[in-house]
Amino acid sequence: WMSFEDDVEAILDLKQKRNAVILAHNYQTPEIFHGVADIVGDSLALARRAIEVEADVIVLAGVHFMAETAKLLNPNKTVLIPDMGAGCSLADSITPEDVALLRKAHPGVPVITYVNTSAAVKAASDICCTSGNAKQVVESLGVPRVLMIPDEYLARNVARETDVEVLAWHGHCEVHELFTADDVRQLRENHPGVTVLAHPECPPDVVAAADFAGSTAVMSDFVGQQRPARVVLLTECSMSDNVSVHHPDVEFIRPCNLCPHMKRITLKNIRTALQENRHEVTVDPAIAVAARRAVERMLAI
Numbered sequence: 001w002m003s004f005e006d007d008v009e010a011i012l013d014l015k016q017k018r019n020a021v022i023l024a025h026n027y028q029t030p031e032i033f034h035g036v037a038d039i040v041g042d043s044l045a046l047a048r049r050a051i052e053v054e055a056d057v058i059v060l061a062g063v064h065f066m067a068e069t070a071k072l073l074n075p076n077k078t079v080l081i082p083d084m085g086a087g088c089s090l091a092d093s094i095t096p097e098d099v100a101l102l103r104k105a106h107p108g109v110p111v112i113t114y115v116n117t118s119a120a121v122k123a124a125s126d127i128c129c130t131s132g133n134a135k136q137v138v139e140s141l142g143v144p145r146v147l148m149i150p151d152e153y154l155a156r157n158v159a160r161e162t163d164v165e166v167l168a169w170h171g172h173c174e175v176h177e178l179f180t181a182d183d184v185r186q187l188r189e190n191h192p193g194v195t196v197l198a199h200p201e202c203p204p205d206v207v208a209a210a211d212f213a214g215s216t217a218v219m220s221d222f223v224g225q226q227r228p229a230r231v232v233l234l235t236e237c238s239m240s241d242n243v244s245v246h247h248p249d250v251e252f253i254r255p256c257n258l259c260p261h262m263k264r265i266t267l268k269n270i271r272t273a274l275q276e277n278r279h280e281v282t283v284d285p286a287i288a289v290a291a292r293r294a295v296e297r298m299l300a301i
């Protein structure tokens with residue numbers, strides 16, 4: 001406990017000295033989420049709020065694509081990620097060359113890129129989306145067919161909700177692909193009356209078996225507004241930890257999966273990041289212009 005408090009205090013002090021803010025994703029551990037973060041949220045909220053930041057330094061407590069997005073929106077600020085190895089199986093599933101091949105195979109079909117991608121893949125696409133606005137982005141384009149990359153399950157889950165044809169890639173989130181429809185059946189059997197919320201990165205049969213699906217922020221809002229007696233969040237483990245703090249009256253059932261990338265971020269390496277100004281996230285200027293356009297087009301919706 002000593003060192004935990006010591007790190008929190010040091011980080012709060014360093015934030016002031018360096019005029020820095022910490023943006024933390026909903027999957028960060030409670031001591032980061034509740035202890036040192038200035039701005040928390042889902043991927044969409046972190047991108048939106050990144051535009052408003054006035055500090056000189058942004059520490060992104062999350063994974064690399066989130067830090068890149070923050071940098072795209074703040075080209076003149078220093079953006080740090082405490083561990084460069086915090087990647088994402090979705091971002092790793094596709095390259096700009098893959099996108100070029102897809103465009104050749106589907107001429108004229110717009111490419112919607114999930115934010116869980118590298119800046120180079122974003123630059124090769126027309127517009128970005130997150131799990132919080134995917135359906136809206138698809139429908140905003142006013143076309144009969146779109147490509148939605150790289151998450152196959154997100155694309156198929158969105159396809160169920162719209163008349164637009166959604167062509168998919170074969171990327172998966174290594175955390176959410178582990179949930180099965182059988183898990184949902186067993187949860188309902190073992191915990192009568194449980195409300196099941198699923199992230200749209202889960203396989204479509206899991207989302208179909210759940211009561212409700214949405215981004216991490218949407219799941220959190222659902223619990224706050226509906227106040228289910230017992231709930232399970234089919235997503236990364238820290239979600240329930242963070243959300244349950246505000247809802248002591250709600251029983252959280254916790255089968256969950258850890259994201260090893262999100263868990264690379266710790267109080268210790270956030271402290272070091274601020275002390276030693278590392279690791280700085282940069283985006284090749286040639287890529288940044290087109291990638292920023294795709295993100296800004298999304299934010300304008």
Ligand code: 13P
Pocket residue numbers: 026041042043044116130131132173201214215216217
């Ligand atoms: P959201 O917070 O946008 O729902 O994204 C979930 C996720 O897996 C981010 O890595």
Ligand code: SF4
Pocket residue numbers: 063087088089090091116173174175176201236259260261262
């Ligand atoms: Fe990527 Fe899945 Fe981890 Fe999110 S939870 S960072 S989508 S691997």
